[in-house]
Amino acid sequence: MKVVYFGTGTFAVPPLAAIAEHVCLVVTQPDRPGQRGHKLVSTPVKEFALANSLEVATPEKARAPEFVESVRSLEADALVVASYGQILSLKLLNSARIGGINLHGSLLPAYRGAAPIQRCLENGDEETGVTLMQMDKGMDTGDMIAVERLAIDPEETYGELQDRLAVLSAEMIRAWLPRLVTGDYPRTPQNHDLATHAAKVDRSETELSFSRPAGQEFYRYRAFSPNPSVFISTRFGRLKLLKAALEPCEAAEPGTVLALDPLTVAFTDGALRFLDIQPEGKKKVSGRDFANGARLRVGDCLL
Numbered sequence: 247m248k249v250v251y252f253g254t255g256t257f258a259v260p261p262l263a264a265i266a267e268h269v270c271l272v273v274t275q276p277d278r279p280g281q282r283g284h285k286l287v288s289t290p291v292k293e294f295a296l297a298n299s300l301e302v303a304t305p306e307k308a309r310a311p312e313f314v315e316s317v318r319s320l321e322a323d324a325l326v327v328a329s330y331g332q333i334l335s336l337k338l339l340n341s342a343r344i345g346g347i348n349l350h351g352s353l354l355p356a357y358r359g360a361a362p363i364q365r366c367l368e369n370g371d372e373e374t375g376v377t378l379m380q381m382d383k384g385m386d387t388g389d390m391i392a393v394e395r396l397a398i399d400p401e402e403t404y405g406e407l408q409d410r411l412a413v414l415s416a417e418m419i420r421a422w423l424p425r426l427v428t429g430d431y432p433r434t435p436q437n438h439d440l441a442t443h444a445a446k447v448d449r450s451e452t453e454l455s456f457s458r459p460a461g462q463e464f465y466r467y468r469a470f471s472p473n474p475s476v477f478i479s480t481r482f483g484r485l486k487l488l489k490a491a492l493e494p495c496e497a498a499e500p501g502t503v504l505a506l507d508p509l510t511v512a513f514t515d516g517a518l519r520f521l522d523i524q525p526e527g528k529k530k531v532s533g534r535d536f537a538n539g540a541r542l543r544v545g546d547c548l549l
Contacts, residue, residue, distance in 0.1 A: 258328040260416035276304040309335040323427040346381030349415040355436040358386035359444035367469035389433035403471040456500035460516025480548040489522035501549040509533030
């Protein structure tokens with residue numbers, strides 16, 4: 247078996263590890279400047295590949311003719327793709343004997359696109375999974391090969407759910423790869439009428455509001471934690487919400503402090519416990535320590 251592996255984020259590392267012995271080339275995104283300063287940072291997939299003596303390519307555009315030809319020359323059985331970040335051209339998909347096989351973090355045709363895990367959490371779904379699929383020219387529109395389902399914990403964050411789905415993806419590709427390379431595997435067309443789109447997360451979506459329902463904002467906290475992370479604007483400046491929990495409560499003015507240990511604040515129709523926060527320009531603190539430092543009292547308003 248001979249595989250070219252395309253992946254970038256942490257979701258793609260466990261599947262790569264599962265089939266590394268069959269991988270002749272790892273393709274990932276180029277190094278990018280980190281969040282602080284201009285030092286270039288490698289992708290998690292590149293770091294794993296180099297640590298395990300796997301050959302790595304980082305094309306700016308995977309559809310570039312010279313890169314497609316270099317992949318074709320490898321005469322791979324398959325391209326295996328997980329959280330890569332670029333759409334692969336038909337010429338590139340056709341450069342391997344059985345084409346491209348994708349591990350997608352949703353129950354297709356739901357949540358096609360860049361952010362399936364975040365969007366299912368944002369919508370409060372109770373179940374998700376991984377779809378192993380044959381790639382075509384569309385975005386996550388190809389035939390389904392296998393589907394594995396996974397229940398979502400009511401307080402699970404994006405980071406936690408992504409890790410579990412990555413392990414599930416690794417198990418799937420390890421089990422299916424021998425059969426895939428023979429070309430003898432099922433292919434079930436998707437019902438395109440049921441398709442939904444999972445758009446890339448924009449920074450503008452990460453600001454919570456006391457004026458919205460607590461349950462809705464808790465979904466958003468879970469969907470965008472630990473990255474890109476959420477924040478809320480208060481009279482003390484922006485507070486980045488690192489760890490939170492949903493707290494049912496009687497109606498109260500949004501922004502009102504309901505308890506100090508832990509710091510509990512009213513939203514519309516409920517409240518959130520601010521367990522760990524990071525005030526703007528400062529270090530992480532517990533909500534209780536922040537309340538003490540700000541000399542908050544029950545009944546005070548954060549707005």
